[in-house]
Amino acid sequence: MADTGEGKKEEADYKRLHSFPLIRHSDMPEEMRVEAMKLCVTACKKYSTNNESAAKMIKEMMDKKFGSSWHVVIGEAFGFEITYEVKNLLYMFFGGNLAVCVWKCS
Amino acid sequence: ELKEEFTRVLTANNPHAPQNIVRYSFKERTYKPISHVDQMAIHFTLNGNLVPKDSDEGRRQCARLSITSEKAPVETSAIPSEEAEIKDEESRGDTQAAGKEEAEESGTAEAAEAAEEEESPAPRVKEQKLANQFNFIERASMTLSNPMQERACQTEPTPRKSLSAYANQWIIYDAYVEEIQKQEMSKEKEKTKAPIAKREAVKKKGRKPTSLESQSDDITKISKAAKIIERMVNQNTFDDIAQDFKYFEDASDEYRGQQGTLLPLWKFQYDKTKSLAVTAISWNPKYKDLFAVGYGSYDFTKQGQGMIVLYTMKNPSFPEYVFSSESGIMCLDFHNDHPHLMAVGFYDGNVAIYNLKKSTSQPSYRSSAKAGKHTEPVWQVKWQKDDMENNLNFFSVSSDGRIVSWTLVKNELVHTDVIKLSAEGTTMQWPEGLQLQMLGCGTSFDFHKKIDNLFLVGTEEGKIYKCSKSYSSQFLDVFEAHQMAVDSVSWNPYHLKVFISCSSDWTVKIWDHTIKTPMFVYDLRSAVGDVAWSPYSSTVFAAVTTDGK
Numbered sequence: 001m002a003d004t005g006e007g008k009k010e011e012a013d014y015k016r017l018h019s020f021p022l023i024r025h026s027d028m029p030e031e032m033r034v035e036a037m038k039l040c041v042t043a044c045k046k047y048s049t050n051n052e053s054a055a056k057m058i059k060e061m062m063d064k065k066f067g068s069s070w071h072v073v074i075g076e077a078f079g080f081e082i083t084y085e086v087k088n089l090l091y092m093f094f095g096g097n098l099a100v101c102v103w104k105c106s
Numbered sequence: 107e108l109k110e111e112f113t114r115v116l117t118a119n120n121p122h123a124p125q126n127i128v129r130y131s132f133k134e135r136t137y138k139p140i141s142h143v144d145q146m147a148i149h150f151t152l153n154g155n156l157v158p159k160d161s162d163e164g165r166r167q168c169a170r171l172s173i174t175s176e177k178a179p180v181e182t183s184a185i186p187s188e189e190a191e192i193k194d195e196e197s198r199g200d201t202q203a204a205g206k207e208e209a210e211e212s213g214t215a216e217a218a219e220a221a222e223e224e225e226s227p228a229p230r231v232k233e234q235k236l237a238n239q240f241n242f243i244e245r246a247s248m249t250l251s252n253p254m255q256e257r258a259c260q261t262e263p264t265p266r267k268s269l270s271a272y273a274n275q276w277i278i279y280d281a282y283v284e285e286i287q288k289q290e291m292s293k294e295k296e297k298t299k300a301p302i303a304k305r306e307a308v309k310k311k312g313r314k315p316t317s318l319e320s321q322s323d324d325i326t327k328i329s330k331a332a333k334i335i336e337r338m339v340n341q342n343t344f345d346d347i348a349q350d351f352k353y354f355e356d357a358s359d360e361y362r363g364q365q366g367t368l369l370p371l372w373k374f375q376y377d378k379t380k381s382l383a384v385t386a387i388s389w390n391p392k393y394k395d396l397f398a399v400g401y402g403s404y405d406f407t408k409q410g411q412g413m414i415v416l417y418t419m420k421n422p423s424f425p426e427y428v429f430s431s432e433s434g435i436m437c438l439d440f441h442n443d444h445p446h447l448m449a450v451g452f453y454d455g456n457v458a459i460y461n462l463k464k465s466t467s468q469p470s471y472r473s474s475a476k477a478g479k480h481t482e483p484v485w486q487v488k489w490q491k492d493d494m495e496n497n498l499n500f501f502s503v504s505s506d507g508r509i510v511s512w513t514l515v516k517n518e519l520v521h522t523d524v525i526k527l528s529a530e531g532t533t534m535q536w537p538e539g540l541q542l543q544m545l546g547c548g549t550s551f552d553f554h555k556k557i558d559n560l561f562l563v564g565t566e567e568g569k570i571y572k573c574s575k576s577y578s579s580q581f582l583d584v585f586e587a588h589q590m591a592v593d594s595v596s597w598n599p600y601h602l603k604v605f606i607s608c609s610s611d612w613t614v615k616i617w618d619h620t621i622k623t624p625m626f627v628y629d630l631r632s633a634v635g636d637v638a639w640s641p642y643s644s645t646v647f648a649a650v651t652t653d654g655k
Contacts, residue, residue, distance in 0.1 A: 022285050025269070076278075081270035089269060093281055099273035105266065 019095050027089040032066065036090045040100050044074070048095075051075060058102060069106035075099060120147040130263055151253075337420045374399070374417045374425075382413060386437045392445035395419040396426070402434025402453055414438065414450060414460065429460055431469070441489045441498065449500045449512075451484030457502050457512060457519070471519045473512065479521075480504035485549050503548035503563060509573075550594045556602055562619075564592030570607055572619060585622065587615060594636045600644035608634035614649050 021041050026033050039061055047054035055072040062070040066088070073080065076097050088104035127140045157164045386400035401413040412434040416427040434453040441447040446462040450469070456479045458469035473479040482505035489500045490511070499513040510521050554560040559575045560582075568588035571581045588609035598604040604625075608614045610633040615624035632653040640646035 022281055024281060025271070027267075075273060077274045079270070079272040081268065083266050083268040086265045086267050091269070091271060093278045096282065097275060097278055099278060101271075101273070103269075106264070 022093045023090070024093055024099075025089070025091040027084075027087050029087060033090060035065070036062065036102060037092065040090075040092065040102065041094060044094055044098060044100065058100075062102065062104075067104065070102065070104050073101045118145065120145040122147060130260065132263075336424075340421050340423055382434070385435055388438055388440055388448075390440050390445050391442050393418075398438055398440065398448060400435035400438045400450065402436055412452065414448070416462070427462060429469075431458075436483050437486045439487050439489055439500065441500075444498070447489075447498070449487040449489060449502075451487045451502055451504070453483045455480035455482055455484060455504060455506070457484055457487060457500075459498075459514065459519070471514060473519050473521065480506050480508065480510065482506040486551055488551070488553060490553070501551070501553075501561075503551045505548065505566065507548060509548060509551065509563060511575075549591055552595050552597055552605070554597050554602070562595045562597070562605060564595045564607060564609075566591040568592060568609060568611070570595060570617075583619070585617065587617075587624075588613060590633075593634060594638075596637060596639055598639055598644060599641065606637055606639065606647055608637040608649055610634070614647075 021037055023033070023037065028036060040058055043054040043057045043061075047057065051074040055074045058074075059070050059072045062072070071082070076099065078099070080101060082101070082103055082105070084103035084105050090102045091100070093099050123143055123145050125143065127143055128137045129140055130136075131138045157167065159165070159168065382401035384399055385402040386398075388398050390396040390398070396416060396418045398414060398416045401415065412431045414427075414429040414431070414435055415425045417425050431450075431452065432454075433456065435450055436453055437451045439449045441449070448460045448462065450458050450460060452458070456473045458472040461470040464470065480502065484502050484504040487500055487502045489498070497513050499511055501509060501511050503509050508523050510523055513520050513522070548563050548565055551561055551563040554562075561573055561575070563571045563573060564587070565571070568586070568590055570585040570587045570592055572583040572585070573581050587607055588611045590609050590611040592607055592609050595605060595607045598606065603618050603620060604616060605619060606614065606616050612630055612632060612634065614628040614630060614634055614637055616626040617624050628649075630649065630651050632651040635650050635652055637647055637649040640648065
């Protein structure tokens with residue numbers, strides 16, 4: 001019981017410590033990056049149970065703000081190989097276990 | 107040479123056609139050249155209106171033509187039955203059916219035959235007649251159409267790159283752990299950096315601090331290291347001069363008797379001050395290697411900008427700080443206790459305080475026309491001890507005859523006239539009996555080292571006034587010192603009663619302030635610009651003259 005109690009505390013700690021948005025790879029100019037990051041965090045928090053709606057929200061907002069044909073992938077375990085327009089890529093982790101990849105390619 | 111033969115070749119190529127056209131192929135993601143370029147040049151186009159016989163339009167037209175050709179022979183035969191036609195026409199009116207009947211009705215055999223023949227030409231003739239009846243005339247026109255020109259353009263395709271990565275739970279976890287570790291490391295480094303910065307000695311190997319943040323932070327972190335490296339490079343270049351600075355001892359001094367040797371060590375130059383004259387120099391009381399130079403112009407007609415440039419002896423090739431102002435600088439003074447504050451006097455009569463800690467190039471506080479600035483150039487400023495409310499204050503003397511004390515109260519410079527230099531014996535008498543006081547022009551002053559209230563003022567008329575801060579209208583004493591303007595006065599730091607004065611009348615005089623006549627007079631055979639006591643010996647002083655000695 002003590003072990004599981006500790007395990008739970010660790011998990012809670014880990015979740016708290018590791019939930020900040022961490023940029024893994026980014027190719028965007030500074031202000032664009034900050035905006036995209038904020039947008040992703042908002043969307044993931046809002047649709048924490050439904051990745052599809054979160055991705056939809058992100059994609060539509062990015063299309064509106066920065067031009068057509070953005071692509072968004074949200075998930076916990078996936079591999080990818082994409083072609084993107086230079087200076088329009090953001091790949092970040094969030095929430096301890098979510099990975100978000102946002103890129104533009106028309 | 108005239109017999110040289112030139113060959114000319116006639117080719118079928120279009121000289122205006124491009125020789126190599128490249129098209130971007132999306133399939134292959136590259137630019138590919140087109141193998142064959144169209145060489146046809148079109149000089150003239152005219153759209154024709156020939157229609158092939160077999161097509162729909164052609165057939166229609168043929169039918170129409172044949173009808174009209176049939177009409178022609180029929181008409182000739184119908185001439186005799188013209189009368190009948192006319193008759194028919196009149197009687198028929200609109201409908202053809204009625205006409206047919208009437209034709210039959212009118213009938214003799216001939217008439218009937220003619221009428222039968224008439225039937226076929228009749229409706230056609232009727233058409234014609236009808237047309238004429240309503241007076242339709244065909245009229246057509248066509249506007250000029252602009253000739254067409256072909257134009258094509260192709261944009262560059264947007265640059266693309268590809269990325270491949272793998273997102274997995276353990277990858278995410280690892281990334282987070284790494285990030286947290288980095289953050290902790292950077293926090294530790296900041297803590298250790300702070301004490302090191304305080305203990306920083308001048309000579310330190312240029313350590314490039316590792317930058318953990320994004321690229322924009324690199325430049326600011328390197329600037330500090332770059333500064334240290336610049337100083338090191340300069341010291342290495344001027345190493346022998348630095349040695350001379352510390353240990354210069356010329357053995358030949360012993361043999362030269364009266365003359366010593368003066369070795370110029372460094373020359374400090376700065377491009378932007380090339381046209382300006384150096385008007386003031388002052389050492390910083392705390393940082394022994396830092397000194398400030400004021401630039402301006404003594405010439406009345408050539409007033410331009412002023413600059414304050416601070417150099418350090420550790421870096422003789424470029425100034426540390428530069429401030430510029432609209433008016434030439436005449437004098438400056440560092441505060442003893444606050445070495446980052448400098449009081450500055452301008453040619454246009456303003457005074458200002460510059461704060462070296464702030465990175466702006468504007469003075470922190472500045473006097474203005476309504477805040478009692480001088481109306482003449484300010485020749486000297488000097489800091490005083492803080493007054494009773496712990497406000498900074500300094501004095502300034504200027505050619506408008508006022509000595510003003512400026513106090514820094516609540517971020518503003520407040521001025522108080524300490525004393526007005528009235529030139530004695532020159533009060534003029536107006537007819538109405540008014541008395542105007544002529545003001546003398548102050549050129550320099552100095553405060554007594556021990557007795558704070560006591561100070562001396564030198565004027566352009568050659569008089570030296572001994573004044574006290576507590577009496578604002580009366581002088582304690584007047585010395586008829588020189589024939590021309592007094593350029594500088596200075597108390598002896600060790601003999602408290604003694605002061606020295608120099609003037610443009612070629613003399614330097616040493617006085618005891620209780621005695622009216624000078625104790626010593628030195629005639630230097632040219633106008634003396636400035637004189638100063640040596641800080642370590644009570645009997646040594648230095649003087650400079652306008653002929654450069």
